[in-house]
Amino acid sequence: MSKRKRRSFTTEFKHEAACLVVDQGYTYPEACRSLDLTPTALRCWVKQLREERGGVTPKSKAMTPEQKRIQELEMRVNRLEREKAILKKATALLMSDELERTHL
Numbered sequence: 794m795s796k797r798k799r800r801s802f803t804t805e806f807k808h809e810a811a812c813l814v815v816d817q818g819y820t821y822p823e824a825c826r827s828l829d830l831t832p833t834a835l836r837c838w839v840k841q842l843r844e845e846r847g848g849v850t851p852k853s854k855a856m857t858p859e860q861k862r863i864q865e866l867e868m869r870v871n872r873l874e875r876e877k878a879i880l881k882k883a884t885a886l887l888m889s890d891e892l893e894r895t896h897l
Contacts, residue, residue, distance in 0.1 A: 802834075808856040810835060811842035 802810075810828055813819040814835065821839075825832050841851055845860045855861040 804854045804856050807838045808842065811838040811856065814839050815842055 810824060810830065813824040814821060821832055821835055824830070825835055838856070841853070842856055845851060845855060845857045850860055850863050855864050
């Protein structure tokens with residue numbers, strides 16, 4: 794009994810594979826045979842593609858350009874919020890130091 798090696802796929806490949814089912818009318822078995830995929834993987838990708846097109850931002854890497862952009866913007870917002878919190882703390886620290894020096 795040979796064990797199948799776990800393969801990894803790019804988000805572009807996943808998107809194209811899911812589009813075969815969603816947009817081009819392939820059945821799951823047809824798409825799986827043509828791309829040498831397991832049905833489980835393809836079903837996950839199709840589900841994710843349908844959800845993304847419905848406006849749901851995935852927890853994993855996005856497939857659609859719109860959801861990719863949303864993920865990039867969410868990461869940027871998170872980084873900016875962390876930077877803002879750091880600056881707020883630094884400002885408070887500098888202000889307290891300044892107050893101590895003026896009262897000496």
